[in-house]
Amino acid sequence: MGKTSAALGHGPCVLLILLLLSLPMCARMPEKPGYTGEQVERGRKIYRKSCAQCHGTTLANGLFGAPLKGEYFREQWRGRPVAALHAVAQYTMPPEAPASLSTAEIADVLALILAENGLAPGENELPAEIEPLGRMILIW
Ligand code: HEC
Numbered sequence: 428m429g430k431t432s433a434a435l436g437h438g439p440c441v442l443l444i445l446l447l448l449s450l451p452m453c454a455r456m457p458e459k460p461g462y463t464g465e466q467v468e469r470g471r472k473i474y475r476k477s478c479a480q481c482h483g484t485t486l487a488n489g490l491f492g493a494p495l496k497g498e499y500f501r502e503q504w505r506g507r508p509v510a511a512l513h514a515v516a517q518y519t520m521p522p523e524a525p526a527s528l529s530t531a532e533i534a535d536v537l538a539l540i541l542a543e544n545g546l547a548p549g550e551n552e553l554p555a556e557i558e559p560l561g562r563m564i565l566i567w
Contacts (some may be wrong), residue, residue, distance in 0.1 A: 457495070459549070459566070460563040461553060470536045496544055506564060509541075512565070
């Protein structure tokens with residue numbers, strides 16, 4: 428399979444194919460990430476207080492922080508588990524006080540980020556625990 432893909436010679440397509448092929452191996456039972464509207468509103472309050480000064484009011488117009496919305500951001504995280512995004516946000520953000528937010532607060536902010544990137548809400552809130560987040564793959 429790898430040989431066929433390499434023979435195509437189209438870098439991005441090959442990467443996408445390899446990614447799709449490897450998904451079932453990385454996560455036994457990949458799930459679609461979900462969140463609720465209520466959670467997004469909680470996340471918005473936390474975001475305004477702790478993240479907006481760097482990442483911007485729209486999540487993509489920050490002077491200091493990387494964009495958390497848009498094609499570039501989605502490209503960075505496509506195919507990866509939500510757990511990875513949660514870990515980065517939890518343990519590196521905000522830079523002056525890493526891990527100062529609870530895992531649930533970070534999950535709420537992630538709900539906002541998923542919503543702003545066009546992911547549809549689900550019936551349940553986005554969990555705050557690494558285990559279920561590890562099964563949820565960012566397909567966008
Ligand atoms: C003092 C400014 C500042 C604050 C406040 C801040 N960030 Fe960041 N953030 C950054 C910078 C700068 C980067 C880029 C770091 C890098 O690439 O090494 C970043 C990167 C990130 C990333 C990784 C983006 C990517 O695609 O790799 C995430 C996720 C993130 N921040 C989430 C948050 C969240 C959630 C909050 C609020 C709890 C927050 N940040 C608060 C400055 C900030």
